[in-house]
Amino acid sequence: MYEKTDSFENHKTGSHDVTEDYKIIVYPFDKYEITIKLSPNNEFIEILEVKVNKDFLSYKQKMISKGFHDVDEFYSE
Amino acid sequence: MFYAEEKSAALRFGDVLRGYFSTTPVIKEPMLEKTIRAYNIDVDFPPFSVIMDPCCEIGKKMISLTPLIPVRGSFFANPYLAEDLTRVNRKMLPQQAIPPHAWEQLTAEQKQERLAVGLEYAFLSLFIYEKHDLLPKYTVHRKEGPTETNCYMVDFRNIHRLCCDKIISPEDAPLESKVLELSIETRKELRDKVASYYGRVPAEDQVRED
Numbered sequence: 665m666y667e668k669t670d671s672f673e674n675h676k677t678g679s680h681d682v683t684e685d686y687k688i689i690v691y692p693f694d695k696y697e698i699t700i701k702l703s704p705n706n707e708f709i710e711i712l713e714v715k716v717n718k719d720f721l722s723y724k725q726k727m728i729s730k731g732f733h734d735v736d737e738f739y740s741e
Numbered sequence: 742m743f744y745a746e747e748k749s750a751a752l753r754f755g756d757v758l759r760g761y762f763s764t765t766p767v768i769k770e771p772m773l774e775k776t777i778r779a780y781n782i783d784v785d786f787p788p789f790s791v792i793m794d795p796c797c798e799i800g801k802k803m804i805s806l807t808p809l810i811p812v813r814g815s816f817f818a819n820p821y822l823a824e825d826l827t828r829v830n831r832k833m834l835p836q837q838a839i840p841p842h843a844w845e846q847l848t849a850e851q852k853q854e855r856l857a858v859g860l861e862y863a864f865l866s867l868f869i870y871e872k873h874d875l876l877p878k879y880t881v882h883r884k885e886g887p888t889e890t891n892c893y894m895v896d897f898r899n900i901h902r903l904c905c906d907k908i909i910s911p912e913d914a915p916l917e918s919k920v921l922e923l924s925i926e927t928r929k930e931l932r933d934k935v936a937s938y939y940g941r942v943p944a945e946d947q948v949r950e951d
Binding site: 731732733738739740741 | 815816818835838843861862
């Protein structure tokens with residue numbers, strides 16, 4: 665029996681992972697999602713990805729953009 | 742005027758016909774392997790069907806139909822619709838599309854969000870056929886009690902293809918099967934609503950269009 669340590673947690677048998685010395689966060693900006701790599705001290709390293717946030721529409725905007733009245737919930741048989 | 746006073750000597754979009762089968766294939770899951778699994782083809786013989794082809798597309802021994810079906814009993818819970826069920830066919834205001842008791846239960850924010858939609862269609866896939874002496878009355882069973890009507894409706898999701906040797910063109914077709922023809926105004930309403938049903942842009946695609 666072995667005592668569990670961080671080392672065993674991070675380096676499982678068969679794992680070739682390199683211990684991460686950075687973290688990745690997704691930062692919402694306007695209608696985009698920007699994926700950023702930060703150091704453990706929250707220092708900026710690089711931008712990994714910029715993509716459109718498909719949920720950037722507010723509920724109100726979604727209702728308007730539907731172009732019809734979604735009313736089925738009020739007409740159950 | 743919902744129906745044409747005189748039927749033209751041709752099959753037209755929206756016509757009510759009799760004498761045609763309705764079929765629906767039913768499978769449990771897509772058959773992606775070579776083995777054919779159990780499936781059903783439900784065959785109905787509805788009293789009436791409606792032509793869903795544009796007038797110029799009717800022919801070549803083929804036609805698109807959808808059965809005329811009973812209206813939803815829940816429509817009668819909304820006095821605005823109960824007064825004239827064909828209002829389902831046209832654009833309406835948000836507070837008209839929802840039964841009053843349900844509208845009153847919405848929060849101020851929910852009401853505001855719905856009001857922002859403005860004049861639009863509700864029940865996008867449905868189109869009501871107004872009462873007519875040639876359409877038999879039937880009873881709609883509701884919690885509040887039975888209601889008698891001879892209004893019917895079509896659901897665009899029920900459209901199916903039927904092949905018939907006698908349907909050569911709109912004019913060269915079994916016109917004896919034609920029961921009712923829509924007026925020009927009503928046919929436009931049907932055309933507009935079908936177009937809206939297929940023409941709406943999903944929210945995901947609207948994002949990409951920006």
